[in-house]
Amino acid sequence: MPLICLGLEGTAHSFGVGIVSSDGSILSNVWDMFSPPSGGIHPREASRHHSDVGPTVIRSALERAAISPQEIDLIAFSRGPGLGPCLRTTATIARTLSLRLSVPLVGVNHCIAHIEIGSLESAFQDPVTVYVSGGNTQIIAYAGKRYRTFGETLDIAVGNMLDTFGRAVGMRFPAGAEIERKAKEASSYHQLPYSVKGMDLSYSGMLTAARKLYSEGTPLSEICFSLQETAFGMLAEIAERAIAHTKKRELLLTGGVARNDRLTDILKGVAGRHDALFHRVSPSLAGDQGAMIAWTGVVQYGAGDTLKVSDSHVLPKWRTDEQDVVWREVDD
């Protein structure tokens, strides 16, 4: 009998519930994204959103999976990293469910969950992962019992950069899709700061320069085009450095920004040059959602990695490389 795990994701703007079976099938995956009428995400408002929509989202995930709460064997939740208030609300719901149903609780690292769900979908054994979202920009690979961050942003995440620019020019949050659409209308390139440092990169200078171009009257489509080409070119470079350095033969693209087709094309090119396989996580599993938490919960539970309710405090600054990856059996 496969186990059934219900996973709760609530590290930032989205509250998601996924129900996954231990044979790898996703029974349901429902989420509700907090989208403020104006401005950015305020942690307290987002956490209120999570507690408001929480019960409805859980009920709808159970209905879509066509299971009763009693059939759940395991509760997993996003323990970090993320916004403190959002994490605490989500953890409270998870503890309540675990106690009420008398089933074990598993604390999942949000970044690692993105990798694990991508590995499930792609059947990759040992990928270099490009994880790009509104809150994170990291190049991660497994080495010595840990997922290690080989490169990351030194300031803001690529999704944050795109959203902040979008907001400055009157686009709705999140702005990635509209920027991608606009970029397709142009082919004139305006030079923007290209900032790669080793396997790290920086986006804040590019954001300032793009806003300046906009204030000078440069056509929006041309700025969007230049933003994408520069930002994704930088990502390609650090991904390529990580592949050349680790000699791994799989490249996985995940996170909300993985929905971008231009980024996908560029990284496909990178993989091809190094004879690596490439996989982009499908749109429904790319962003923040509960299925990835549930699946990682299944995997961790299988290795005996559970959490007592009394020890289940959240970890807002939980680094990817701080967790012992006890469930993987890849040799170094």
Added chain:
Amino acid sequence: MTEQLTLGAESIIFRLEQWGREFILKHRPPKPYLLKKIDDLLRLSRTSRECKMLTVARSLGVPTPSVLWIDRKQHTLVMDLIDGKQLKQLVGVVSEGELRELCEEFGRLIGLLHKGGVVHGDPTTSNVIVDKQSKLWLIDFGLAEMNATVEMKGVDIHLMRRAFETTHWDHEEIILESALVGYRRTMREEAEEVLSRASEIRTRGRYH
């Protein structure tokens, strides 16, 4: 006679035999998946920067291979071949005492660069060659910069620490400790400001 040694992230490295001597030919080929304007600009600027910074570093007392020839149109450099092993390959092979000495020297060389206002830009153990006399050479200066600020030096140290963590997790403490001994000894009173900036940089870029 030319033989391809490695396919790097941004270049192909060949070993070249000429006049009875061996050289390294470093070529930055086009990347068709990038916008051509960006690709051309990067390949040109990295090639000329590397050529210049190898010399600047040597003037600061840091052993680097000499460049014999540059072809800016072909994005190609020819330089001396340093016969030795990457520091990366020696970790876990040499004794702890030897490892400490090598890493102290690595830290000293990075300190010499920083003292001279230069950052390396990619200070990993792959970019240090240890020759047969156990002398250290720094290579790969395509990301190096002059007129470095405390912030830029802090990033350099952060990258060095990152490389130790991801590549040498089982010797990380010894390596970091001894590299910082060499760095502090060279940078003297300038060291602490850079090192505390490096720690601050480490916490950026993620949720707080």
